Amino acid sequence: MEKTLSFRVADAMPEDVGMGYIRIDNAEMEKLEVIIGDIVEIQGRKTTVAKIVPCFSQFKNQNIAQVESIIRENAGVGIDERITVKKTVRQPAHTLVLSPLDVTIDFSDAQDIKHLERVLSGLVFVTGDKVKVNLAGARSQYFTVIGTAPQGPVIVNNATKLKVTKADASEDRSLRASYEDVGGLDKELQRIREMVELPLKYPEIFRQLGVEAPKGVLLYGPPGTGKTLTARAVASETNATFMHVNGPEIINKFYGESEARLREIFETAQRRAPAIIFIDEIDAIAPRRTDVIGDVEKRVVAQLLALMDGLKNRGQVIVIGATNVPDMVDPALRRPGRFDRELSINPPDRFGRLKILKIHTRSMRIDSTVNLEKLAQMTHGFVGADIAILCKEAGMNAVRRLLPAIDFTAELQEEELAKLTISMNDFYAAFQEVEPTATREFFSERPNTRWEQVGGLDEIKKNLQAMIEMPLQHAELFKEIKYNMPKGFLLTGKPGTGKTLLVKALASSSEAHFISVDAATLNSRWFGEAEKGLRLIFKRAKQIAPCILFFDEVDALAPVRAVTDRNGTDRLVSQLLLELDSLMDSANVIVVAATNRPDMVDPALMRPGRFDYIVELPMPCKTERLEIFSIHTNKFPLADDVHLNDLADATEGATGSDIEAICKYASMSAMKRYVSQTQSVAAESGDFKIVGEDFSYGLRQVSKKITADFLPTGVVAKDTR
DSSP: OOOEEEEEEEOOOGGGTTSOEEEEOHHHHHHHTOOTTOEEEEESSSEEEEEEEEOOGGGTTSOEEEEOHHHHHHHTOOTTOEEEEEEOOOEEOSEEEEEESOTTOOOOSHHHHHHHHHHHTTOEEOTTOEEEEEOGGGOEEEEEEEEEESSSSEEOOTTOEEEEOOOSSOOOOTTOOOGGGOOSOHHHHHHHHHHHHHHHHOHHHHHHHTOOOOOEEEEEOSTTSSHHHHHHHHHHHSOSEEEEEEHHHHOOSSTTHHHHHHHHHHHHHHHTOSEEEEEESGGGTSBOTTTOOOHHHHHHHHHHHHHHHHOTTTTSEEEEEEESOGGGBOGGGGSTTTSOEEEEOOOOOHHHHHHHHHHHHTTSOBOTTOOHHHHHHHOTTOOHHHHHHHHHHHHHHHHHHHGGGOOTTSOOOHHHHHTOOBOHHHHHHHHHHOOOGGGTTTTEEOOOOOGGGSOSOHHHHHHHIIIIIHHHHTHHHHHHTTOOOOOEEEEEOSTTSSHHHHHHHHHHHHTOEEEEEOHHHHOOSSTTHHHHHHHHHHHHHHHTOSEEEEEETHHHHSBOOOSSOSSSHHHHHHHHHHHHHGGGGOTTEEEEEEESOGGGBOGGGGSTTTSOEEEEOOOOOHHHHHHHHHHHHTTSOBOTTOOHHHHHHHTTTOOHHHHHHHHHHHHHHHHHHHHHHHSOTTSOGGGOOBOHHHHHHHHHHHHHHHOOOOOOTTHHHHHHO
């Protein structure tokens, strides 16, 4: 007698999509007497087949079967429902007849049929199954299996003859999405499923408990995080009627037409219940009535409020709203009874980004050099849309790289096509071009300064690495030991001692986002605009954490507050104090400020809890000056008469930026001399050297500039003769 087991359905891993797999525990496979690659029959409301493989260790002993969305559709089941599984016999398919579900695509070309055969090879089907095929350009095409020879479960192989009929009717599946297409939003998806699927599928549970089902959910978050995709996935996975409403489509120029259109949508949803009404960009049709001038928007808001209150049995009609500016939505909509839940869809963490990368690269031809874990670690602050464009840009870089080597005059052979792959270097190049959506409006950059480029300051570098860099890179470890990372650092010291350079090296080595803020960016002639800008910067820094917020010349932004506030700086200082205090729960945002006039900074900022550590950068000693000279001249063609040790002696009292300027002046002097001698820049560069006299010129120029005469007469001249 054939063994049959029952399982609870779970969604598949991103890498399993399109493979035709069902994953169960090894122990359950032994009970079914099957091995890896065997064909099993899946019985839900309908019957289908799939290949069986073992599940991953984290899903063992849970009595679940991981099944991708197209197989769930073929079996007629949803997530958390039950299926029965038993072993079945597989037969090689002699013929497979498919019918497209989209009449706009013609599969009469032999090349398209060949592509279909290649994609479907190794998959198993029964008559009536839906088939999803990824075409060129990441487009998806759906087919129905209308016939197989022989009858019953069949496996496609190289000998299978494929036939594609003309489509009888068109079924628009262009907007379909599954839970496997949504990455990094597991908790949010679970909460939406609880609210949407349970009342629609099992209303008797709520009746038995005497609890009214939730009526609406508002999704909010930065653009590109997946709000619309989440709603599409929920609609595709449920059998409910899905009504997609774009906010601006409602507004009409004729009096009363906007409200009538809104009433018509809700009436249609009631007639076709169970139904989901998804209102995208809800802030466009329901803005704050106190902020709008027009009469139309106020009437539409009032109509929407009445409709959301007036539905009698709204357990069968659920409203989902989406916006990236929740503060613009009328407060009356955001009370319980209308939108019962508000879910924040935030940028994904490292594990979420890894899942999204797997989703977007599953149909890409990537080679073995591509390390998705490394890419997930690099892409702090990237939302799903940013990761999607990163993968597209990597593909375009691969095309640019491979295009010159392709001979388009001859037909491309299979061997040549197999060589076309995307490498890790293509992703690195794309990473330089793609900027995260969340930081485009700020002065954000990816510093490329390394610790080796910072001369001296060894003790300070070690302390900053221990207090900032290590907690950011090993967040989980520091969470276990309950280490509370400092919130603020204030770097003081004379101009040119390396405060800004130190922060850039810190941001680069910790792979955190770096947002530099100056007073000129925030100051505005409009009352309250500067404080609003500061609030927005801190809010966005929390969203793209881990992040280093750098306030250069903080004395200009937060000076000592006077008795009379003529310039409005007191309000800005107060806002900065409040924002620093509100970083209590945000352990991944560090505020670093720099000033060369600490006495001018408001004392309230200097207490522990705001700027916890005040670090003074000293003037470099001789050893440090020598190290700075070595850093700035390591690629210079120096002559034998240049002695860096003597230059370090001659620059007593100089800062790191002074030494950098000396090296620049020296190289410029050498270039002018070389060009005047050769009368041509195109001459042989093998004789080009920077001599001691060039550094003497640099020393004289910088000593004039900084007005501190640290150049002893004849010191360098003696060494360079």
